[in-house]
Amino acid sequence: MPTSYRAPNRADTTSKKTTSQSATTNLSAAEATVGDLLSGKGNAIYSIRPQDTIGHAVEVLRDKHIGAVVVTDANGALVGILSERDIVRKLADTPGRTLPHKVEDVMTKDVQTISPEEPLVNALKTMTNGKFRHMPVTDATGLIGMVTIGDVVNYRLTALEHEALQMKQLIVG
Template sequence: MKLKDILKVKGSKVWTVKTNQPVREALKILVDQKIGALLVLDEKERIVGIVSERDIVRGCHQNLKTLDAMPVSQLMTKEIVIGSPEDETSYIMGVITHKRVRHIPVVSEGRLQGIVSIGDVVKSVIEDSQYEIHYLKEYISGSGQSQ
């Protein structure tokens, strides 16, 4: 399965914030939309970072008094791992593990196509495995053979 297959099921809606938006606004979007991360865009709509629940929790620990007015750009992760719609989920699982990230924006020809989380990737791998197991059982038992 490829990332484009996950996005077909999940959809391509991506929630974003601007670099100068207060962390409070980012937190509200995360809570209201029940999501774990927001892509951070500059004034030209380019991806310049990602801010996650974990980034905000770390910010709370370090700067609780000033966090309310702090711009997202001070908390965001600037080194973003980007995926392609053609990337295989097995490859992305390795990237997620090696780079220790939980969200991967999917970009094609410079355009944002969507975002996948570690949960989306694991879910697709499990579904693929269940599908494969089902048909292997049918094949072994003979019920899946054509006459």
Template sequence: MKTVAQIIQTKQIQQVHTIDADDTVLAALQRMAEHNIGALPVTENGKVVGVISERDYARKCVLQGRSSIGTKVRELMNSPVITVSPGQSVADCLSLITHRHLRHLPVIDNDQLVGLVSIGDLVKETIAEQEELIRQLEQYIRGEV
């Protein structure tokens, strides 16, 4: 099974976009729209302290009648942040996401943000691994190996 580091490499993303905890929710939404992403790690003094997503905006801002202009990211972000390391397996991450009801996991290496994996990334990798296993088993059954 692949590791988080291998997934990050295949994503070919040059930069992980972040937002500061004191920025407005509107700034976070603009950054997500600009980069066509659904969540941002939230930083404070260079450290990841949370995650904010479009889902957080919908549930914690819009549905509560709050303004995206006057609301700070820190008021909506999911915190404390749950992170993973590059060496963790896809299975470990899927278990964490399932049990904690998360959709995004910041990847931290030596106290530095090095990536962000989503539930979609993890499911895509799991499906690819299962398809490869099925292909290998079919070859074995046909005597091609």
């Protein structure tokens, strides 16, 4: 045995404490904001005018593969939102005569919006409590995007997958 060898003792192994959970990792999902989601998703907004027909709105929903579209005035200001659910209700009231109706007669006028600084969990709570799946995002300049309940769930699932991968790397080394 070489003379320089000395068995390690406790003083030699200064603890570098690592934890798989910390305040940062546990709060990261709670601290994610609507703006964080938009920065990854993009802020494409599809809009129609109040005087457009439901027939035109249905084509936009189909062509853009979306479930709701914002309704804006000529200046781009938000005046309503039209969802598939709104159209289905009108369809039930006026079977066979729905498509010629104006968007302004069917749209939801009292639109709940959210700011990009709001936590994602607030968006989820608002949509769940209000029983709607789409929410426009606005700031001081006006309409800047749209989030859906699916976007929020997907964002959280991606975060969970990332957290699971980090934990696996900590365990495996």
